[in-house]
Amino acid sequence: MTQRTVYVNGDYVAEQDAKVSVFDRGFLFADGVYEVCSVLEGKLIDFPGHMRRLKRSAGELEMGLPWDDDALLTIHRELTRRNALEEGMVYLQLTRGSAGDRDFHYPGADTPPTLVLFTQAKSLVDSRSGREGIRVATQPDWRWARRDIKTVQLLYPAMAKMAATAAGADDAWMVEDGLVTEGASNNAWMLTHDGTLVTRELSHAILPGITRTVVLELAQALSLRVEERPFSVEEAQGARECFVTSASSFVTPVIAIDDVPVAGGRPGEVARKLREAYIEESRRRAV
Known part of the structure; x- marks a missing residue:
């Protein structure tokens, strides 16, 4: 079985090598947001709308999103290409990141968020x-x-x-x-x-x-x-x-x-x- 390539904080890695801190707030507090873009014929569906909602969700939680739409589109396309995805979904998950310990209070603004993306092949049209x-x-x-x-x-x-x-x-x-x-x-x-x-x-x-x-x-x-x-x-x-x-x-x-x-x-x-x-x-x- 071919292993997927996933995106984790700037790197494209094999799925078995993908790692996120045990102190990540997405893991400890579900302190994160996500989006799902469908893919047909290797292209992304409704991408601008999903990015607008991502920014809104992050904003409602006072969560930083230091990537613009062009950067996120590049990541989506590269991940789709690397996994030869013709039909299915690209999942994006953004969390508030890890300050190195567990604390209910939000970490400082200098704490980098965690950004993870992965693909999932699925028959969407003929289901x-x-x-x-x-x-x-x-x-x-x-x-x-x-x-x-x-x-x-x-x-x-x-x-x-x-x-x-x-x-x-x-x-x-x-x-x-x-x-x-x-x-x-x-x-x-x-x-x-x-x-x-x-x-x-x-x-x-x-x-x-x-x-x-x-x-x-x-x-x-x-x-x-x-x-x-x-x-x-x-x-x-x-x-x-x-x-x-x-x-x-x-x-x-x-x-x-x-x-x-x-x-x-x-x-x-x-x-x-x-x-x-x-x-x-x-x-x-x-x-």
């Missing part, structure tokens, strides 16, 4: 879930109150996904006060029977998805009515269609929620059209 849809199980949203920051503290989403798997589903939808916030690693959508596309408005309650932003643009191009508002589990179960969006799954139909079939238990036509449009637009915008 089973994209063709056949997924089943979701609802879970209480017990995450922290700043879900708009893309932090590395992903324990509860992992727990929710495992609970969904135990319930015979493919993924989880988070629910708070009877309303869907988002998926464990994606944004949630539904299509009402009058043809209105609904997804939750941006706030501290959800992550501002980059794929979500593009899909909103595509929906307008397809002359779909859009409402940004919360919706209940029951409303979604009775919807004409449901789907999720994310960088690693594009637009993926939801065919059941808590074992209640949606759209007759089959992928919906609007989700299919949006998925095709997103893939076409992604290829056009790729860098």
Whole structure:
């Protein structure tokens, strides 16, 4: 098996040789943020949007980011080249670094951050879930109150996904006060029977998805009515269609929620059209 090359603090190294301090705050406190850029045909998808969100996440945590977009693009491209990645993802993780010991207080501004990137090969366009849809199980949203920051503290989403798997589903939808916030690693959508596309408005309650932003643009191009508002589990179960969006799954139909079939238990036509449009637009915008 070919070993991947990963990027760690300025160096491209074999994955088995990659090292980060045991005192790194990402390890000790989940004091870090991350981004995921998809790759199609060796090119990066939605890169500018991901970098804007990275800067916002770092800024919200008062975390230094001493690389500009051009430098980060160069790293992404070089890592993609070295790993001969044609289709999949590039993960970037930025932490506050290590001051050499454990302390709840942020280290001094002169402490260099830790920057790690690695690739992951995955079939994105021709995926089973994209063709056949997924089943979701609802879970209480017990995450922290700043879900708009893309932090590395992903324990509860992992727990929710495992609970969904135990319930015979493919993924989880988070629910708070009877309303869907988002998926464990994606944004949630539904299509009402009058043809209105609904997804939750941006706030501290959800992550501002980059794929979500593009899909909103595509929906307008397809002359779909859009409402940004919360919706209940029951409303979604009775919807004409449901789907999720994310960088690693594009637009993926939801065919059941808590074992209640949606759209007759089959992928919906609007989700299919949006998925095709997103893939076409992604290829056009790729860098």
